[in-house]
Amino acid sequence: MNAQDIMFVVLAVFITLSALATVLSKSIVRAATYLLFVLLGTAGLYFLMGYTFLGSVQTMVYAGGVIVLYVFSILLTSGQQEELRQSTLQKVIAGSVITLIGIGIFVGVLWTHGFNPVELALSKPSESVITMDTIGTQMLSTDKGGFLLPFEAVSVLLLACIVAGLVIARKR
């Protein structure tokens, strides 16, 4: 066990516990806060692997996303003490079946492809750091493995969001 492995275990336990707390919590704002912890823990994993850009994006996007969740839960739920409704037996059964299927797929993929945290978490993170130049060039490249098309597709999505927002706000 070197320092990298220890950090990986710490982060993994943190993420798992926060994820459990997210789904088990009854208060919607608490669930959003635990979700923030899950996402920050994931950002920590990216930093551990040397993907500083991805880690920063994760932090920035999801900090903002959780704020929107807060605002929604403040505006759309009535009152401070409202708790999520108790689960019925049907919901519990359906949820556990879906969870089992998910675990099955996940474990199956890991089993067939092999999972070695030491190899994945990169022994020398400083050498594997990808520079901003590479990311920027790749983002706007039309070559093989370039990301221009998805990049432009996302901007269409944003345009649709803006138009929809205007339509809703302008309705009289």
Added chain:
Amino acid sequence: MFDFSIFTKWLDALMLSVMPEWLTLIIECVLVALGIITLYAIFAMVMIYVERKFCAFVQCRLGPDRVGPWGTIQVVCDVLKMLTKEIFSPRKTDRFLHGLAPFLVITASMTTFACLPWNKGAQILDFNVGVFFFLAVGSIGVVGILLAGWSANNKYSIIGAMRAGAQIISYELSIGITMLTMICLAGTMSFSEICQAQADGGWFIFRGHIVAVAAFILYLIAGNAECNRGPFDLPESESELTAGYHTEYSGMDFGYYYLAEYLNLFICAGMASTIFLGGWAPFVIPGLDGFNEIMTMIPGFVWFLGKVFFVLFLLLWERWTFPRLRIDQILKLEWKYLVPISMVLLVLMALCVSFGLTF
């Protein structure tokens, strides 16, 4: 110019020679953390004193003058008072979230504080995406503010928090774009490389001439708004909302907000001096060799702190001169004026850089 990394490398090698690697790593981490926390506390106290005296000066008062010479011990007394006060939590609230909120704010503030380049080779967090990391971590602070407002079960708090959310998220946009303008000139996002480039070729505010000066002014406006300070102090406007989102906090929980507010101002000034005024880079004029030699003899951290306090002076001046805006005026200023202007500046800077119109 003295390179601080000589000292850190020597310390690292010395510790590696007597103890195993993991122990060295842990001891170094603890030392760095202690360094950050000490500097953080010291600068918070300095800032509070400076703010009180400056505010008094602007308003034709004397400011604190009873405790110690020129009131210098006043801040120490205030800190002791805050440390010994009782921490209470209001009834019918979510205690866990109420307690968590100040820590989110202070963590975001301390992590951004660690990004500042103090001297050549003396910086704690230095990624290749440094500026972006700085913006990303800074945005966690808003989560703490919104959480504080919601978990206090108080109308003043929630109004303050919602205002803070709208305001900070809006102004983050123009801060990001102005920083992008300067990155466009620098060609790198790492703070150490940005400072090194300015030490080698002159400060960016001179090299980017008109565009850089405009971006600097824009950054000062947006920076004050980002720190929730007047004329943008709506989230905690004391005459309408008691204290805004931290109304229901007492003792050191309130103290964390207080600390984070002042240190965010310091960080904002530090960032301005890093990306516009050269960080630890000395002021040199090409051709005047004797003058340049004297300037280079002044250590880097003195240059850095000098620039930070100069920018702080500008920020405080702005804060105590203008009256508070209304929420619609704040949003209008950002979305109708600052964002378009900063976008135009970004395009102008890109044109200047690609046509070689910079120095």
